[in-house]
Amino acid sequence: MTTVSLTVNGQSVTADVDPRTLLVHFLRDNLRLTGTHVGCDTSQCGACVVHLNGQAVKSCTTLAVQANASVVTTIEGISQGGELHPMQAAFREHHGLQCGYCTPGMIMSAIDIVNRKGNALDEQTIRAELEGNLCRCTGYHNIVKAVAAGAQGMAQAPLQQAAE
C-alpha cells in the first residue's frame, strides 16, 4: 500500500491505496464521488474527466498515487451553495444531455475549454475541443450549444469561475 494525500473538491484526503488503483476508482470507491463515470476505460470517451491541478485529465488513465499532493475537482465540486455551476445550468437549459452518462465529463471538459480559450467560443472551436469526449445519444448539437452558453454564463459569474 502507498499513502496518498490530496485535496478533492476543497477537502483534504489521505488514504492508503494499492498503487494500481486508478484515480477514477479512488474517487468513486474510496470517496464515494460517483459523479465521475467510467465509460470506455480506454482513455477515449472522456466520461471520467476531472480537473487535476486545474487541468482536464482522464482519471481512468491516471493512478491515484500520481495525484498525490495535487488538487482534484470533480463534477461534485463545481456547484456552490446549492446553485448549479453556469456550465451545469447551460446543459440543463439547452438540453445538452439525454442519458446523462457522458455529462459529468462533458461539463468538466467544457469548463476546462473556457479556462483555456475564454468565454467567446465559436462552434468550430467547441467541436474541436470536445474531441476527447464521446456522446452516444445527442449527436452533440445541443452539447455544443450548451458549452457556448455556459461559457457566456461563466463570464457573468466571475466569482464562481475563480472559485473553481
Added chain:
Amino acid sequence: MYAFEYHRPTSVKEAAGLAGTAEDIKFLAGGHTLLPTMKLRLAGPANLIDLSQIAELRGIERSGDTITIGAMMKHAEVANSAELKEAIPALAEMAELIGDPHVRNRGTIGGSIANNDPSADYPAACLALNVTIITNQRKIAADDFFQGIFTTALEEGEIITQVSFKAPSQAAYVKFRNPASRYALVGVFVAKHADGVRVAVTGAGSNGVFRAADMEQALNGNFAAEALNGVTVAESEMNSDMHADAAYRAHLVGVMARRAVQAATSRG
C-alpha cells in the same frame, strides 16, 4: 492491472539508482500508453518508477538557435509554449494535433520518443528536426535512436532527460488521421535546415518512422511542393493493415509531403 511497487524519485540520479537495483522496472512518464497497456495486462512491471516529480526533466530553453525541451514536458506545454511558437511553430502545431486535450495534458515528449509507437507524431518531428536525444548516460542522434517499431537505442534503465535541436528555417507537419482512432495513418514532418532538407514519415512505414531520401533530394534542389511531383516512396516498405493498404499509404505519403512543404513555404 497486475500489482506493482510504486516509486516516486525526485532526481534523475535517484531514478537511475532505483532502476539499477529494482527488478523488472518500467519508467512512468505521462502514462498514456503505459497505463492502458498495463490495464490490458500486456505489461506488468514489478516496479513502476514515476518520473513526474523530477524537476530537472522539465523546462523549455532557447539559447540562440538551439532549443532544448525537457523530457517530461507535456504535449499541451509544447503546444502552448510562446518560445516554441516563435522559434519553431511547426513543432507547437504538431503537439496540438496529438490525441485530445486531456491526453495532451498528461502525455510527454520523452515518453512518446521512448515508446516509438509507429503511429506517434513525435518520432517524425525528431527525425526531421535532427534532434539530439540526451539521456542520463549519453547523447544520441535521432538517426541512430529510432530503430524500428517500439524499438529505440535506449538501454535498460536509461532515462531520456532532454531533447535538443537547432531551429530550421522552414518546417511543417501534416497528418492524415485514422478517422476512428485519430492516430496518424500517415504523418509527414518536413524541415529545411542550413545543411539540407529532412523529410520524416510516421504511420506509414512497415518498420516505423523513416526518412524519405528521394524526397529530401528533390527538395534540396527546389524547396517547393511541385518538386515532389513524381517522387514516391516504395510501396514494398509501407505498412498494410485493415485501415489502409500499402499502396494507399504510399500515395498518402506523397500527398502529405506536398501539403507539408506548401505549409512550410506559405509560412515564409
